Amino acid sequence: MDLENQARIKDLNDKYGNEDLIVVLGGAEAEASGLAAETVATGDPTFAGPLAGVSLGLKAYHIFEFKDEVPADVYEEQISMMEMVLDVDEIVDEVKTYRK
Amino acid sequence: MNFPVIKGAAYALIQANGMLFYQGTTQTSERLKNSQSEHLQKLPEHLRSFDQAVSYPPNQAYIGNITPDDLKQIPQPWYENPVTGARDGKHGEIMPEDEFLGLMKIVDSFELVVLEESFQAGVKEKLQTHPVLNDIEDITKLDKTPGTSDELEQLVAEQSAQPLYFDGKLVGCVKRAHEFDEALSSEVMLGNIANKASAVLALKQMLAKTDLNPEDVDYIIECSEEACGDMNQRGGGNFAKAVGEMCGCINATGSDTRSFCAGPAHALVEAAALVQSGIFANVVVVGGGCTAKLGMNSRDHVKKEMPALEDMLGAFAVHISENDGINPVIRTDAIGRHRIGSGASPQAVMTAIVTDPLDKAGYKITDVDRYAPEMQNPEITKPAGAGDVPQANYKMISALAVKRGEIERTELLKAVDSFGMPGFAPTQGHIPSGVPFIGHARDMILKGKITRTMIIGKGSLFLGRLSNLFDGVSLLMEKNDGKVDTGFDQEAVRLMIADAMRDFAKAFRE
Known part of the structure; x- marks a missing residue:
């Protein structure tokens, strides 16, 4: 996960706490999305960024999981093309494993 | 309309x-943290020989000896399936590092590159017989100011010069250009001189392989991702003129265009506009390579027991000229652009860059025979978790075709296969961005194998931390219909005069 994003999420977590904070991912691929979910949950597994050894316990969701929460026209305009292109099930399953 | 044409391309x-190993930023960052790290210890075992680099199928595709369609037929991993290749290619060449260090000294105008005496004499001998560089005037620099091994070691250890290694031996260095100006540090100067030298090689290749004479070049647009300047004007430029000077383009001026990886596509649009407007007849777009990106993903390659495939600096040159009725045209009436207000979602970006210009030209997605988006070699990006970039782009274009009702959902992958190609360019940022296909596309269009292609450049502007905007530009390159608008239609003028005379005569009768 991008080091700059790790720093941003750490700052937001410091400011708002982890109870009412979730992370919404837009990753195009299962492994990278899972890595991001893991980073915000238990810490940066690559030990490269500000979340190395920092367990924020944040829950991450992929935007595909919020299809019903997003206005249909916005989803159609912004996400539907990628939904057709990407392996949605694989990505969502991978991200879910880090919420258990 | 009299569209400009793509008259030549070289790589x-x-x-x-x-x-x-010494200047790639993945390695320099690692060295700062731990100079004895496992990655730095293991990396040398993963470096390829020059012969391996030459016979690597994507490299042969880049210099034009095999086509992207040929590459598609070669099983992956390509590094385990070498082809019989040559360093000289239909569209350019693959150069070994020792000769390139000699070329860096040749193009160095401020005596910053120092080469060890015997090494310098050796590379001079090689470059004197080089088919494209043997006539370069400044080759005489390789007779002058060599360094001894002791001097080189001292410059590196005490004067913060950047070391230049070949075959594990210290054979030279690049000195800093100012005592404390960071914009002129040895790291920056090495990157800029290597960029200039590689661009010179690409332009010299184009001058050798096409009928363009250096003195006929009017304007040069350089479009890499480096910045040249001092601390008071860090990106002042001008790589374009520096490159042209080395190639004998005495009548040209030029400037640099930047937009991360989309830079080349912007530069092509600018070149097309300069030609079509009649301001200049011959414009060259040129881009050199990036030392910082060498071995960028080598950590993953080493971990996955692969060769460190990001060992290639890439460069290219494209010649845009007036319509000759033969060469493929650039459809300047249908330039795709990601607007500031377009939005950053992949869908918004692809619509702005791909379908908006097609609508303008009256084409469907499937009317384009080949799309050339970011042509990164997937063998480099996949192990690093970045996926197959061209394939992802093709799937997005196909998905747009489904959404527009141009193809059925079940035909998505079939469409990908018909207008897609495997990526074959090194991960050098601006280098993969559409441009590597121009040479092949020109050949294919001239031979009648395809009618049109779309060249797509995309850039990640957020990397500069000034804007979160995305960027992208596209161009349609199309078969020339053979009609050249000379601006004077004799028949039309004759009819106009006849009408006027008739009216005149009629006025007399009334």
């Missing part, structure tokens, strides 16, 4: 293992 690759 250069330089294998640069020494710079990968």
Whole structure:
């Protein structure tokens, strides 16, 4: 996960706490999305960024999981093309494993 | 409309293992943290020989000896399936690092590159017989101011010069250009001189392989991702004129265009506009390679027991000229652009860059025979978790075709296969961005194998931390219909005069 994003999420977590904070991912691929979910949950597994050894316990969701929460026209305009292109099930399953 | 044409394209690759290890930023960052790290210990075992780099199928595709369609037929991993290749290619060449270090000294105008005496004499001998560089005037620099091994070691240890290694030996260095100006540090100067040298090689290749004379070049647009300047004007430029000077383009001026990886596509649009407007007849777009990106993903390649494939500096040159009725045209009436207000979602970006211009030209997605988006070699990006970039782009274009009702959902992958190609360019940022296909596309269009292609450049502007905007530009390159608008239609003028005379005569009768 991008080091700059790790720093941003750490700052937001410091400011708002982890109870009412979730992370919404837009990753195009299962492994990278899972890595991001893991980073915000238990810490940066690559030990490269500000979340190395920092367990924020944040829950991450992929935007595909919020299809019903997003206005249909916005989803159609912004996400539907990628939904057709990407392996949605694989990505969502991978991200879910880090919420258990 | 009298569209400008693409009259020629040339490409250069330089294998640069020494710079990968000592100047690639993945390695320099690692060295700062832990100079004895496991990655730095293991990396040398993963470096390829020059012969391996030459016979690597994507490299042969880049210099034009095999086509992207040929590459598609070669099983992956390509590094385990070498082809019989040559360093000289239909569209350019692959150069070994020792000769390139000699070329860096040749193009260095401020005596910053120092080469060890015997090494310098050796590379001079090689470059004197080089088919494209033997006539370069400044080759005489390789007779002058060599350094001894002791001097080189001292410059590196005490004067913060950047070391230049070949075959594990210190054979030279690049000195800093100012005592404390960071914009002129030895790291920056090495990157800029390597960029200039590789661009010179690509332009010299184009001048050798096409009928363009250096003195006929009017304008040069350089479009890499480096910045040249001092601390008071860090990106002042001008790489374009520096490159043209080395190639004998005495009548040209030029400037640099930047937009991360989309830079080349912007530069092509600008070149097309300069030609079509009649301001200049012959414009060259040129881009050199990037030392910082060498071995960028080598950590993953080493971990996955692969060769460190990012050992190539890439460069290219494209010649845009007035309509000759033969060469493929650039459809300047249908330039795709990601607007500031377009939005950053992949869908918004692809619509702005791909379907908006097609609508303008009256084409469907499937009317374009080949799309050339970011042509990164997937064998480099996949192990690093970045996926197959061209394939992802093709799937997005196909998905747009489904959404527009142009193809059925079940035909999505079939469409990908018909207008897609495997990526074959080194991960050098601006280098993969559409441009590597121009040489092949020109050949294919001239031979009648395809009618049109779309060249797509995309840039990640957020990397500069000034804007979160995305960027992208596209161009349609199309078969020339053979009609050249000379601006004077004799028949039309004759009819106009006849009408006027008739009216005149009629006025007399009334």
